[in-house]
Amino acid sequence: MKTTPTYGSGPVVWAGIIATTCLLLFFFQKMLWLVVPFLLALILYYLMYPVLQRLVYAGMTRDAAASLVTLAFIALLGVGFTLMLPWLAGQLADGQDSIIRYGQGGLRLLERSLRAIESKWALLGNAHFTDTVVERLGNLGGHAAEYIEPLAMGVAAWTPSLLLGPFLTFFFLRDGQRFKRFLAHAVPNAFFERTLYLMHEVDQTARAYFQGLMKLTVLDTITLAAGLWFMGFPGALALGFVCAVLAWIPYIGSIAGGLLVVLVAATDFPDSTAMAYWAVALFLVVRLLDDFVYMPLTIGKSLHMHPLVTVLMIFVGGAVAGVAGLMMVLPVLGVVMVVGETIGQIVTDPRLLARHRYANSLRKDQVSADLI
C-alpha cells in the first residue's frame, strides 16, 4: 500500500536498447521482402486511420470501414496508374536512351572539370589522369544496357512483395484494436496499466515517426524545389520531390539525389559548368540542413531523441545493416527505446513484482483449495 519510488532506466537498460536495435536491424536486413511491405503498410495505416475513424463514427462497422478505405485507396492507385500509363510507357520506351544521354552529360562535365584541374596541376596532366578516368567510366557507361535488365528483373521481383502493403494495411485497420486487446490480455494484472501505457507510447512513437517523415519530405521538397527553381532548372518541383523521397535513406539518399541533379544540370546546361557546381553547393546546404536541422526537428523530435543520439545511431544502423539499416534505424530505435525503458521500469520495481508473485500465490491457493 506504500507509495513506491519511480525507477528510471539506467546505462544497463540503454546498452540493452542499443544492442537490441542492432540485433533487430541485422535480422530485418535478412528479411527485407517482409520488412519493406510491413513498413509501407504502417505508413498507409497512419495515413488512412483518420478516414476509418470518421466512417466508424458515421455508423459503419469497423470491418466495413476498413474494407471501404482500403478499396478506395486501391481504386485511387488504379486510376492514377491508368492515367500515368501512357506517360510511363513513353518514359520506359526511351528510358535507356535517357539514361545514356544523362550519363554522357555527367561524363562530359567530369572530363571538363578534370581537364581544368589538370591545367593547374602539371603532375596530373603528365599522368594522363583525365584520359584514364574518362576511358574507364566510358567503358562502364557503354554497358549501361547490361544494368537495365537486372534492374527491371529486380522491380518485377519486388512487385508482389510491395503489393502485400495494401493487404497488410487492411488487416492493420480492421484488426488493430483487436490485436492490441489480445496482446494486453496476455499481460499479468500487476503490469497491466504500465503495459497499456507502453503500447500507447509505441503507437504514438510510430505515428510521430511516420508523420515526421512526411513533414521532412515536404520540407526537403520545398527547399530543393525553391533552390532549383531559382537556378533555372526545368521541372524543379518534380526533381525536388524525387530527391526528397530519396532522402528517406539518410546520407546515401542525399548523395543519390545530388548526383541526379548534377547529371540533369550537366545534360540540360551543357555549356554552363557553373550550373553543376551550383547544384552541388545547393545539395551540400540541403544535406547540412537535413541532417542537423530538419531531421532532428521532425523525426528526431518526434522520437524524443537527442540530436546527437539520432546522428550516431544513423551511423551505427549503416554499419550494421547497410542502406536498409540507415532507413530503419530510427523507427526501430524509437520503438525499442519505449519498450526497453518501460520493461526496465517494470523489472526494477519491487512492488510490482511482489504484487505479481502475490497474485500468483492467491491463484495457486484458490485452484488447489479442495486438493489434499
Add this chain to the structure above:
Amino acid sequence: MSLSLFRHKAVTPRLERLRALSLFVDLTPAELRIVDGLVHERDYIENEIVFDEGDEGQAIYIVIDGEILIQRQGHGDNGKLAVLTPGKFFGELALLDDAPRAAQAMASTNCRLAVFFRADFIGLLDTHARVASKIGRQLARHIGRRMREMALAAGALQHL
C-alpha cells in the same frame, strides 16, 4: 449494400453489459460499439490488488462482477473507505490528470472489471467528442455527488 453497411447491428450481450455501466449509460448502440473497441476486461482474484495508493493512474475501472474494496493506510475502520459493487467505477481521477492514486483498490471477491485507458479517453475527445462528452458528463455527475457527500459529512461532523 451501402445501406446495410450503415445498418445498426444487433446489440450483443457484451454491449448490453457495457450499457448497464453507469459511465456509459447515455451512449447509443453505435457509440457503445466505439467504446467497446477501447474497453479491456480483466479478471481479478479475491484479495488481489488492482492498484496501489501512490501508483501513477493510467485508467479508470468499472466493476462488472464482484466487489472491490477501496482502502487507505492510516484511515479509520482498518483503512476501509468504500466497497464498490457492479456498475460502480473507481480510479476516475486518472482520466483527468496524472495525479497518483489516492487509495488502494483490492478485489474483495473474485471479480471482473472493465478498464478504460486514459489515452483512449483523450483520443475520444479528439475523434468522437460527442461520445467523450457523454462519458465526461457522467464522470462530472459522479464527482459532484461525491463532493456533496463529503460536504454533508463534514457539516454533520461540525454539528457534532
